[in-house]
Amino acid sequence: MRALGNGRHQVDFAHGTTVVADLLIGADGAWSRVRPLLSEAVPEYFGVCSVETFLFDAGTRHPASAEAVGAGSLFALAPGRGLLAHREGGGTLHTYAQLKKPRDWFAGLDATDAAALTVRVAKEFDGWVPELTALITDSDTPPVLRPIFTLPAGHRWDRIPGVTPLGDAAHLRAPNGEGANLAMQDGAELGRALAAHPGDTEAALAAHEQAMFARAAAMEADDDGFYTIMIDDNAPHSLLGRSRFCGA
């Protein structure tokens, strides 16, 4: 990405093509290449690694796990580790194993070695009932390692003509169930702002970014440390103590 002046940017793609744009929108996620044009912020490791697995046709092929997860979501939480599983269409069980681990832990793993990764993650849940450990060991897909990174809370930048990031590129936070919604809303609101300011892209971007900053701040305030307390030292009691999450 290269600023050409007057709000224009050049984007060079790895396969050799180049485009010059009057408006460059960074919808390119956590490791955005567009964001550095506006901000020096770099995502930092949050201290939790998530490992994603899927069990297909669970009612027939994995009945004990299907019964344990039930019709909705399962949270099995302990200090430093937890299993978050939920049921999706077609009898799929989708699981995130959560592990509080230093950066060295996942840096030392070969994420492409599915069998070794499965064994390593399952070991963290040694002694847990088999219908829960099967959510890891019986996965129908290779486990996917997802270390969680975040941008600083309240991430902001000064307006730079002709470029704007949105979604995770703008406000990457620990998963709280809203990231995808927020990214899609950012895109829709940006479109609306451009339509409301014909011929004045800068006015549209300025209005859009202020509204996006406010939406992201509201989400940060609302998640209330949800992701951290799930597997803190007092788990599962910390989450149970937050009646707003548990409907108590």
Ligand SMILES: Cc1cc2nc3c(=O)[nH]c(=O)nc-3n(C[C@H](O)[C@H](O)[C@H](O)COP(=O)(O)OP(=O)(O)OC[C@H]3O[C@@H](n4cnc5c(N)ncnc54)[C@H](O)[C@@H]3O)c2cc1C
């Ligand atoms: C473990 C985990 C669980 C989550 N659970 C939920 C949930 O339950 N609900 C929810 O709402 N959110 C959830 N999220 C968050 C959600 O996934 C993100 O907030 C959302 O995907 C952000 O969308 P985005 O379009 O901004 O970025 P992304 O979805 O990351 O999309 C960016 C796209 O840009 C592409 N890209 C990046 N760089 C380049 C490049 N240089 N050239 C070309 N393409 C590029 C990427 O390949 C990618 O396709 C979860 C996240 C994690 C890690």
